[in-house]
Amino acid sequence: MVLLLHRTKQRDVSFPKGKLDPGESMPQAAVRETKEETGLSVALGSNLGTISYQLSGGSTKTVQYWAAEVTPKAALASTFTPNSEVQALEWVPIGEARKRLSYDPDRELYDVFLQLAEHDLLETFSVTLLRHAKAEARSEEFPHDHLRPLAAAGEDQAETLVPILEAFGPRRILSSTAVRCLSTVEPLAASLSKHVRATPELSQDFWDAGDLGQLRRLVGRIVARGKNVVLCSHRPVLPDLVRELTLATGSLPGSYIEKAAALPPAGFSVFHLSRTRPGAGILSVETYPLKH
Structure with a gap:
């Protein structure tokens, strides 16, 4: 089943979407707008692409879409009530949703979703590769590389990352044993009430030693486990x-x-993979150079 929105003012049928709040990233906005318009809390799955179209005033609007899954229990618990923006929600069989949509760009986007569905690739998990935030340079004060702390700008970056990374629903957080990496994910772990697993295979010292076999085994275990993870x-x-x-x-x-x-x-870069068919390859990847 696929969720469609019947919008009040436009009198059309479309998908959840909206505008960015000041300083907000697209992943944050996607989760927030979905919650506001449908009452559903979601974690973002595969990136389905973007739609751009002209507004009446001549400006261009660009909308980025993701797939997201909710359980039947969560759907029944939705707090949605009809309002000035959304008249009704409608759960439609996957094969019928395309013809219900009002606009060609939405139908083209839905075709991407249908391709995933036809190959049993809708059930996904994400692997997020994150580079640590800005750290203090090596100096007499910080002579040991793995003990270098975050700079003040890096501490701000670590806090900024939290709501963006949360949009992808991380279940596990793995970090290099270096202080600058552990400090980068500490605010995220605190927000999610999760433990950070200090992982030597992710450290630069381990990489310098040249033993990539253990790194390969670590990645293999992550893929086999099929859980949303930040590295x-x-x-x-x-x-x-x-x-x-x-x-x-x-x-x-x-x-x-x-x-x-x-x-x-x-x-950071987010890789979306099939939970049921992990050997099917990377379904989508999206890269975010953090903006200041």
Whole structure:
């Protein structure tokens, strides 16, 4: 079943969407707007793409979409009531939703969703690769690389990351043993009331030692487990993490892989994978260089 919105003023049928609040990221807005319009709390699944169209005043509006899943119990517990924006919610069989939609761009977007459904790829999980936030430079005060703390700007970045990463529903948080990585994910862990698993395989010291076999085994276990996870690591380690994720899922290499690994401090890439068919490859990847 697929959820459609009957909008009040427009008298049309569409998907949940809305406008960004000041300083808000698209993933944050997607979760917030879905909650406001439907009463449903969701975690974002596969990225389905974007739609751009002209508004009456001549400006262009761009909308980014994700798939998201809710349980029947959650659907029944929705707090939705008809209002000035949304007249009604309608759960429609997956094969009937396309013809109910009012606009061609929505139907084209839905075709992407249908492709996933036809190949049994709707049930997904995410692996988020996160580069640590900005750290203090090595100096006489901080001579040991793994003990370097976050700079003041990095502490701000770590706080900014929390609601963006929460939009993808992380269930586990793994971090390099370096202080700057552990400090980057500490606010996220506190917000989610989760424990951070300090993981030597994600550290730069471990990578410098050249034993990539354990990194490969770590990625293999993560893919096999099929749970939403955040991995916080370092710039030199990220390309190998992405390569191992590509190999573990049978994905095709390409420039998108290199882009996903080339992250600035506090930047992250989200890889969406099939929970039922993890060998089907990377279904979508989205990269976020954190804006200040």
